[in-house]
Structure formats: structure tokens, C-alpha cells
Amino acid sequence: MRVLVTGGAGFIGSHVVDRLLADGHEVFVVDDLSSGSTDNLSAAFDSGRFHFHELDIRDPGLGALVVEWKPEVVCHLAAQISVRRSVADPIHDARVNVEGTACVLGAAREGGSRKVVFASSVAVYGHPPVIPVPGDAPTDPRSPYAASKLGAEAYLSSYRALYGLDFTTLVLANVYGPRQSAAGEAGVVAIFTDALVDGKPTVLYGDGTQTRDYVFVADIADAFVGACGSEGGGRRFNLGTGLQTTDRRLHSIIADAAGANDKPGFAPPRLGDLPAMAVDPVPAYEGLGWLPRTELGEGLRATVEWRRSCRR
Template sequence: MRPPGSARVVDRRTGARQSSLACVEPVSPTAPHRVLVTGGAGFIGVHTVNRLAAEGLEILVIDDGRHASGERLPPAVRLETVDLNGAGAAEIVVRFRPEAIIHLAAQGGVSRSVRDPAGDALVNVVATVALLRASVDAGCRRFIFASSGGAIYGRAPRLPTPENTTPAPLSPYGAAKLAAEGYLGMFARTFGLSTLALRYSNVYGPYQDGTGEAGVVAITCDRLLSGRPPEIRGDGQQTRDFVFVGDVADANWRALQASARGAINVGTGVATTVQTIVEELARIAAYQGAISFVDGRPGEVRDTALQTGRAAKLLNWSARTPVRDGLTQTFTSFRERAGRAPAPASRGPAAAEAREGHGSRAGSE
């Protein structure tokens, strides 16, 4: 079921060059049992670790703790609190000797990457390269990388966008993810490491940080629950491919079982306007006030949606959670964690002035 205001977007070919990306049929390899998950205490990480733990895997999480979700990891999961760029991280990887690695740790904000491109590259490129090197030293067979479909493709000539579209990132964040994918390919060719980049669309769901700059769903939930009116960056008609985090965790699990290499989109193929998302959350929260519009941010892509046929073929995966259901689950989770019902937001001029002074955290990323 599609949410109101969403539609299957049409092909918008402009004749732009496209790169070739071979379609690799999966085989039935011996599934890995010892798995290292970086960023495993974070938003996507916790859901992924829970999914893997339910399958009985031996799991080590490496997380620096700066973006931890606050949720407890399963008791059998080991946690090492360390920065991937810090001393000792590589030694931890080699000592654990994982059969597979799911690399989720990242600096995830487009706006932050525009302000500090070098800092973004340090986390999203340098740390990834160091982890790739450590994975080879540890005898790891499989390396799955959390990439970004929305940020890598840029102003894609075709929506939903297939994996063989020539990347044209508009932000340092997207450029860093693309650079990291290049290193994945090099390590595959040179060292025989089986690598796969999962190009996520806009992931949302329970445990996401609602106080940061990225993640319009989480930010809107946080504002509604803290008595602040929701905000929309830009005109609200920009579209995103919103995919529920539980579906993404399942894609991560399936990627461990498959032998597919290269890049695979992980999304729904459905474009939904940001305004539709915010209005639906306001309806769920029984919010009757106004929604404010503020300026957009540089580096953001106007429209994104990902073609997902490759995921269906190679991972036997497709997103199963309708956006409306996912938004309801997400808001309910935020409300339960907050321990209170939604507070009514003030609608007067004083509230508007306070919002301008506070600085918006809403975004279309």
C-alpha cells in the first residue's frame, strides 16, 4: 500500500553516461557465523545486531559510542568501545578474526559534511580503508558496506535510479561514500575480498536520533513530542525513498548469506514528498497546529528513489513495511521512549521567534 502523496516515479532519461555494473548471480556459500558489526550500537546497527543475534550468530560490535541509540544489545553480543581511526581498532578486528564484517559506522550528515569535508572523509573514507586492511589481515571473507543511494547518484537522470547510473554526488558525504566504494572494489581485485556496497535510501524507524541534522522522520517525532511545531526544509515537495529500518536490517542479514558483489540499492522504489511525511506524522500525533517552512540546505538532492530489482534478484529481498505503518511504529516508539504523550505545541508569535533562535534540526535527508 502506498502512502498518500506518494507515487511510482517515472523514467526521466537525459542521455547522461552510465557506467557498467555486472549482475552477479548468487550462489550458496557457507554462511558466516562470526560477524563484526561496526556502528552496531547505533540506529541501524541495533536493529541489524538484533536480527543477526536472532539467527544465532557470534557477534562483536565496534562502536565509539558517540551516536549510540541507547538500546541494550543482546546479552551474548560483545561490545568494544573504540574509534575505528584510533589505536587498537585494527588489533581488535584481527584478534576476533571475523568471517564477515558489516560496516555501518559513519558520519551521516550531509550538512555536516558540507561544513567539514575533511572531517567527513576522515570518518567515511579513512576509517573504512583502515577497516578493509584489517579485514584482510584477519582473514575475513565477506565485507558489507553501508553506502548511500540518495547521496551517491546526485541529480539522477532516471527515477527510480538503477545501480548502473553514473554517480554524481552533490555533497562531501556522497563523495566520501563513493570513494569508499572505490576502495571496496580495489580490495576485492587485489586481495580477493568479497565486497558488497548496500546503497540505502532514506532509512527511518525506532531508535533514530531525533536531535541531529539528518532524518526528517526522527526529527519531526522529536519536535512533536517536545512541544515544538514541525518544520520542513525547503518547499516540502522534494521527494525521498523512505525505507523502514527493520527492512534494512533484513537486507543486511540477507547480504551475509549471498555472494553478490558490487553495489545493490536498498529502498522501496517509491518517492514520497517530505511534506507528506511530516503531515502524516502530525496526523498520527493528533497535532492540529501549523507546520513551518524554512530554507533548505546546500548539498541536498531534490528527488531520490531507488530501483530495487537487483536486491530482489540477488538477495531475495524487498521492502515490506508500508510507509504509513512504519511511521506509526516509529512515532509510537518515540512516544514510549519519551515516557509521555505528545505535548501541544504553541502556535503564537513567541513560539515562532523561539524557533528561529533555537535553530532548526529538521531536514530532508
């Protein structure tokens, strides 16, 4: 299969690329390197079945490129990913996440693609009344980022209705693993890992009881690759473990893996922080045959090992 991965130089996108190449597919990446890096693609460049183009997804040249490449499937992960930046600059967020998605869909249509696999976020659920969030939970966007992800989802539906462009939406919980940047606010695992491996202080916001659903990046890459092959039918699936992990426990596991002191500092909770989150993975199992396979301790040890190898 020929697959285009937008945002393929990023944290999750580069794992999707590696997994597609390992399965023998031909892979094309468009990325403007605004937060991603070609360092994440060093193995891909050696594969002989990999093509990279540095380009903003909103660039008018995207259509011609996709017509030339003719990908059967487009995995669309390029995005403005920071909730806080979306609040500070909602126009930029909408331009990248909504306008950018419209550009990717137009190019996919021009290039004759069969399907789009889209990366959405659990942010679309706002403060969910039921945890783990069921597959059919109502959405409640409480940030421009959540609104732009939902807007992009609506564009996917409209292109399917108008042009028959198939899609699957994958709604991602908190993804962690090797290559995640500690610069992004989404990456609490990366932030703790960097600090604990380097022997630097760490801070928990609130009393440490806030929970998140941490899912390992290789498992997410499996879901993207699985969704490339299947018929999407315009369905959306939550991808997480269904398990809630407190900030305090997360810190302890990473400190243990890093052989560091498990003594975080505490700071007041941040405005707008969600107290708890986890999503029900059962519908993804029923619809995609996907299950998260990596136990949290195992995934966090692999992340610490990767961070150590970068320091050598």
C-alpha cells in the same frame, strides 16, 4: 556465523545487531560512541552472544581485535553521516569515511574475514536524471560525504582485486525508524516525530513538494543480514521502496499517528537540497531476494510508538 558490525551502537547498526542475534549469530561491535549509544544495545548485551568494544575504527588496535575475534563477515556502518558537516569539515569526513574504511578493510584482511557488507548512500547519485534511480545509474558526488562514500566503495573494489576480500555494497535511501536521532540532518522523520509527539512546532523547507524514498530500518537490517550470507561478487544494490513521498505528506502521516495538528510552518528551501529522490528496488530483489516489506504508515506508527515509549 561470527559477524563484526562497525558502528553497531548507531541507529541502523543496532538493528543489524539485533537481527543477527535473533538469527543465532555471534556478534561483535566496534563503535566510538561519537553519535551512537550503548542504550541501543541493551537487548544485545543480554543475549550472551554479544561483544562490544568502544574504539575508533582508525585506532591501531583494531587489527589485533579483529584477529582475536575472527569474524567471518564485517558489516561496515561506522561513518561520519552528515552531509552538512562534510561540507564544513571535509577533512574530518574523509578521515572517518575513507581512512576509516581502509582501516576496517585492513583489519578484515588480517582477521581472515570472508566478506564485507558496506553501507553507502544515495547521495552518491547527486541529482539523478531518472527517478527511481536504476541500479546501474552513474554516480555524481556533489558533497564531500558523497565523495567519501564513493572513495570507500573504490577501496572495497581494490581490496577484492588485490586480496580476494569479497563485498556487497548496499546503497541506502532515507532510512527511518526507532532509535533514529533527531539530532542528525538525515533524520527528518525523527525530527517531525519528536516535535509532533512533544506538541512542538515543525518547519518544512520549501513548498513541501520535495520528495524522498523512506525505507524502514527493520527492512534494511534484513538486507544486511541477507547479504552476510550470500556471495557478494563485488556488487552494489540500491535499497529503497521506489516510492516518492513529499515532505508535506510525510508530515501528515506522522501528525496523524501522533494525534497532533497537521499544521507545519514553512521556510525557504535550503541551498543544495535535492528536489526529488527514490531508488529502484528491483535489482536488489533479483540479486539479494530483498524487498522492503513495511508500508510507510505502518513504519511511521511504529516510530511514533517507540518515541512515546521513550518519553514514559
